[in-house]
Amino acid sequence: MEILRLLDELEDMADSGEKWYCRFPPFIGKTVIDAADLFDLIHQMRQSLPHEMTEASALARDRDRILEEAHEQRAKIIEAAREQAQLMTSNDELVKQAEQRRDQIIAEAEVEADHIRSEAEAWARSVVERLENYTDRIQATVQKTKKMLLAQQGGRETEDAGAPLEQ
Numbered sequence: 001m002e003i004l005r006l007l008d009e010l011e012d013m014a015d016s017g018e019k020w021y022c023r024f025p026p027f028i029g030k031t032v033i034d035a036a037d038l039f040d041l042i043h044q045m046r047q048s049l050p051h052e053m054t055e056a057s058a059l060a061r062d063r064d065r066i067l068e069e070a071h072e073q074r075a076k077i078i079e080a081a082r083e084q085a086q087l088m089t090s091n092d093e094l095v096k097q098a099e100q101r102r103d104q105i106i107a108e109a110e111v112e113a114d115h116i117r118s119e120a121e122a123w124a125r126s127v128v129e130r131l132e133n134y135t136d137r138i139q140a141t142v143q144k145t146k147k148m149l150l151a152q153q154g155g156r157e158t159e160d161a162g163a164p165l166e167q
Contacts, residue, residue, distance in 0.1 A: 003049060003135060006142045007042055013149070014038045033149065045142070052138075056131045063124040067117060074113035081105035 014035055085102035 003139050003142060006139065006146070007045055010142065010146055010149075011039070011042050013146075014042075033152075041145075045138075049138070052131070052134060056127075059127040059131070060124075063120060063127070066120040066123070070113055070116035070120060073116070074109050077109035077112070078106055081109065 014033065081102045084105070085098040087098075
């Protein structure tokens with residue numbers, strides 16, 4: 001998942017801060033960030049993700065359950081139509097009526113099942129779109145935070161250009 005990769009990259013940037021100072025004169029172009037605060041923020045971001053992912057998983061299960069219920073309801077209606085048709089087979093006229101009724105019930109059941117399936121799929125698409133929008137916002141926030149940190153580091157570069165080198 002892209003968001004987790006970005007969080008890992010941000011965390012790696014913070015972890016490797018000392019290596020940056022070894023390649024350049026101390027503090028030129030670098031920002032000092034309290035590592036505990038940064039790691040706390042990253043931890044909070046990670047903690048917020050599983051809830052949303054769990055919610056998405058639950059929504060997918062709900063969608064699957066609704067579709068399964070629609071299939072079960074359709075099967076029950078069709079079975080009821082068949083049973084009703086079998087009961088009506090005592091003579092030719094009853095058989096004819098039963099077949100007509102069975103066909104009508106089956107047609108109604110198929111229409112109802114298609115309607116339920118269509119609504120369930122529309123609902124599922126809506127949920128996925130909302131989840132996608134939410135994850136896009138999270139990703140944008142991570143990107144913004146990353147750019148802000150990099151911009152802060154770039155701003156310090158000009159301020160610290162005249163700082164004496166430490167031995």
